[in-house]
Amino acid sequence: MTESPITARAFFERVRAGQLTALKCGSCGELAIPPRQLCPACHTQAWQPLDLRGEGTIASFTIIRVAPRAHAGDAPYALAVVKLREGVSILGRLVDIPLDKVGVGLPVRFRPLVIGNQATVGFGPSSAA
Amino acid sequence: MRRVAVIGVGVTKFGLHDRTSAELFAEAAQDALTDAAIPATAIQALYYGNVVGGETEHQLHTGPQAASVLGIPSVPTTRFETACASSHAAFRHAVMEIAAGVSEVVLVGGAERVLNVSTAESTEYFAYASDAVWEQPLGLTFPGVFALIARAHMEKYGTTEAQMAAVAVKNHRHGALNPKAQFQKQITIDQVLRSAYVADPLKLFDCCPFSDGGAALVLASEEVARRHRKPVWVLGSAAASDWMLLGDKRDLSRVPATERAAAAAYRQSGLGPRDVDVVELHDCFTIAEIVATEGLGLFEPGAGGRAAEAGRTSLGGEIPVNPSGGLKAKGHPIGATGAAQIAEIVTQIRGEAGPRQVDGAKTGLTHTLGGNTATVLVSLFGRD
Numbered sequence: 131m132t133e134s135p136i137t138a139r140a141f142f143e144r145v146r147a148g149q150l151t152a153l154k155c156g157s158c159g160e161l162a163i164p165p166r167q168l169c170p171a172c173h174t175q176a177w178q179p180l181d182l183r184g185e186g187t188i189a190s191f192t193i194i195r196v197a198p199r200a201h202a203g204d205a206p207y208a209l210a211v212v213k214l215r216e217g218v219s220i221l222g223r224l225v226d227i228p229l230d231k232v233g234v235g236l237p238v239r240f241r242p243l244v245i246g247n248q249a250t251v252g253f254g255p256s257s258a259a
Numbered sequence: 260m261r262r263v264a265v266i267g268v269g270v271t272k273f274g275l276h277d278r279t280s281a282e283l284f285a286e287a288a289q290d291a292l293t294d295a296a297i298p299a300t301a302i303q304a305l306y307y308g309n310v311v312g313g314e315t316e317h318q319l320h321t322g323p324q325a326a327s328v329l330g331i332p333s334v335p336t337t338r339f340e341t342a343c344a345s346s347h348a349a350f351r352h353a354v355m356e357i358a359a360g361v362s363e364v365v366l367v368g369g370a371e372r373v374l375n376v377s378t379a380e381s382t383e384y385f386a387y388a389s390d391a392v393w394e395q396p397l398g399l400t401f402p403g404v405f406a407l408i409a410r411a412h413m414e415k416y417g418t419t420e421a422q423m424a425a426v427a428v429k430n431h432r433h434g435a436l437n438p439k440a441q442f443q444k445q446i447t448i449d450q451v452l453r454s455a456y457v458a459d460p461l462k463l464f465d466c467c468p469f470s471d472g473g474a475a476l477v478l479a480s481e482e483v484a485r486r487h488r489k490p491v492w493v494l495g496s497a498a499a500s501d502w503m504l505l506g507d508k509r510d511l512s513r514v515p516a517t518e519r520a521a522a523a524a525y526r527q528s529g530l531g532p533r534d535v536d537v538v539e540l541h542d543c544f545t546i547a548e549i550v551a552t553e554g555l556g557l558f559e560p561g562a563g564g565r566a567a568e569a570g571r572t573s574l575g576g577e578i579p580v581n582p583s584g585g586l587k588a589k590g591h592p593i594g595a596t597g598a599a600q601i602a603e604i605v606t607q608i609r610g611e612a613g614p615r616q617v618d619g620a621k622t623g624l625t626h627t628l629g630g631n632t633a634t635v636l637v638s639l640f641g642r643d
Contacts, residue, residue: 138392163393163506190414190511192406193459194398198383201398209397211407211505220506223397234414250396 135177136164146249150182150240152218161218184240185256186214191224191232200246208232212240212253222251260358263493264484265640267295267477268602273590274441275374276471280312280594281321281328283473284370287595288329291366295477295487299329302477303362305336306353308346308369309594314384315376325368334366342388342630343543345369346474347597351496351636353478363480369599370473371592381469385593388630390503402466402544404505404631406458409546411511413460415561418549420460422564424451426545427464427587429573434584436574436615441470441590465545470590474598476605489642491605494622495527496638503633512561516635517554517626524637525556530622532556535639537607537617538578539600540626542585548572551626552580555637574615582607582615597627597636608642 136144136151141164144151153162155169156176168175191210194201201207208224210232223243224232236256243252269290271283278286284307292299309321318324322336339349346369353365373381385401412418428448434440451464484490499519502508508515525531532555540555542548549563557578558566566572572580583589583603586596604623606612622641628634 142392163504190407190411192403192410192461193456194400194403195455195459196378196382196400196402196457197398198386198395198400199379200383202379204398207398209399209403209407211511218506221394221397221399221504234410245396245398248396 136179138165141165142249145242145251148242150184150251152180152182152216153177154180161216163218163220182214182216186212186238188232188234188236188238189213189219190234193229210238210253212238220251222253225252226254261360262481263354263357264479264481264487264490265476265493265601265605266479266484266487266490267291267297268605269294270439270474270599270602271472272439273470273472273592276372280309280316280370280372280473281325283372283471284325284368284475285329287473288366288368288475291475291477297364297477299331301364302331302334302366304353304356304365305331305334306349306365306367307336307338308349308597309338310340310342310345310371311373311384311593315373315381325370341634343541343591343593344597344627344629344634344636345594347600347625347627347636347638348498350476350597350601350638351498354493354496357478357480363483365478366475367478367598368473368475369594369597371594372471373469374471378469393504400458402458402461405544405546406461407505408511408550409460412546412550415512416564418564420452421448422568423465423545423549424448425568426542426548427451429567430542430581430585430587433574433582433615434588437584437589440584440588441468442584442588461544461546467543467586467591470592472590472592472595472599474595474602476598476601489609491608491640491642494530494639494641495524496636497523497527498634498636499523501633503631505631508632512550514550514554514628514632514635516632517551517628517637520635520637521555524639528639530639535578535622535624536620537582537604537623538580538626539583539603540580541628542581542587543591543628545587547628548580548585551628555624555626574617579617582612582617597625600625600627601638604640608640
């Protein structure tokens, strides 16, 4: 009954449709990437879905050159932890950004990325860039 | 709570083996029993670390498997899996079993076999310790996790690739003194810096190898340990966890689980970082050693890279780190690593480490990190 309002499956269905979604605690205002049963700040369960704007900056990044088997054909590719404007951070794969232009602080924008038929979090150039 | 001592240690050579992980464990365990001068019948429980047995050996239920191969099939066994920290977690629970008065003698061990599968396969299996829904589908690897940490550390503190290379050079220099090490060959800063990028900014020589190997420890209550020639006392042992997802970690340049586990272990022992004579810590990547030396309080946050470059963590330096060669040169059979680190510290405190002996080492610390920094164990050891 007390299921998180956004399951992992629901999160990635929204990703596929072009929307990043967070949870906002109705009790203390904490933001979290779902799924999360209890608020890690106040330990109540009063989550509400929050649509994120999908804009953020690169907090850290790497260029994967030796990839797991399922991704070997994509290498080299860049992964980044992106700090979103609302304050939460998430790992994503960078797309349409030349590898030599990637840097900490670079503004990026969320876009859905399907890898092997699975919806994943991608980030491309910011519209402002 | 009762005092607990390590009275026997055993470690196989690390590297390529054509034996199962249970066989590797059994070799190390027999050596540990011989070292402890105690019969196998004295063992009341086995606490065992193994991580990817299900993937590389199609073997689950590795606790009783290991006990059967050793020849003590009737003792209760428990297999621990906290990624690369598994046998250190097993050790902590064995300490608690003896401290609580449940058992007098407990065998701790771990083993791993991965060199029977391809690098591509083992890279994939190790990535299973990151999140299967949020991170693995993006093609995250373990070098990738620590590359993100390295980039954040470089950005925040100005840590350089040459400082990271100094960690690799130092650990290979130590490993050349360890006959059990996978790599017993010195390397140069230039070789590290010219090696190929695996996950920028980490290069091949910033990474520990894939390894097969086993390690074992005999733990005993004070009453039993007093009859042993050189008991090494467990002064503290603590575990801490942190968020699984990289995006949830507030500051990628730090490992909060290291800081929390270290604080708890120091509190239990009444010691601080200045009291430690020798350290075995989790250098799965060169940046991991730098961040760990900071998290353990050996150096201020951001000072770890410069300390490594200045030789402060070398044998003969002010606080020798990884005299065994560390994961980088000794090797990293992930299920065995925590127990092997403890075996090295026990050997150092006994004064039996030969050419890699830290002069006058009385107090030692081990630090083992699991996977994506979500698990850390820290233990402290000393002699009478």
